[in-house]
Every structure is written in structure tokens, then in C-alpha cells.
């Protein structure tokens with residue numbers, strides 16, 4: 001049981017690291033403002049902006065299926 005718990009904690013920690021990487025500015029570590037935009041009901045546009053640096057760090061398009 002201890003081994004299983006260890007792996008569960010490890011998995012959780014790595015997921016948190018991944019989320020922080022995705023949601024904090026790479027330059028100043030400020031939490032990013034992420035917004036989703038629906039483009040003509042065809043695609044979802046995802047943008048992440050840093051309110052401190054005012055840079056757009058990420059913009060993705062997802063097709064709506």
C-alpha cells in the first residue's frame with residue numbers, strides 16, 4: 001500500500017507542475033489570464049496573456065466537433 005500511495009502522490013505532483021507550467025508566465029511567473037473565444041462556431045481560440053508583461057504566451061485553435 002505504501003508503494004501505491006507513493007505513486008499517487010508522485011502523479012499528483014507532476015500534474016500540478018504541468019498545470020503551473022501552463023498557467024504561469026514564463027518570464028515573471030504571474031498567473032496568466034486565459035480566455036476562450038468561439039470563432040464562428042468552427043473553432044475555439046485559446047489565448048493566454050500575462051497581465052504583467054502584457055505578452056501573449058499562447059494561442060491555440062481547437063476545431064469544434
Ligand SMILES: [Zn+2]
Pocket residue numbers: 025026027028029030050051052053054
Ligand atoms: Zn509575465
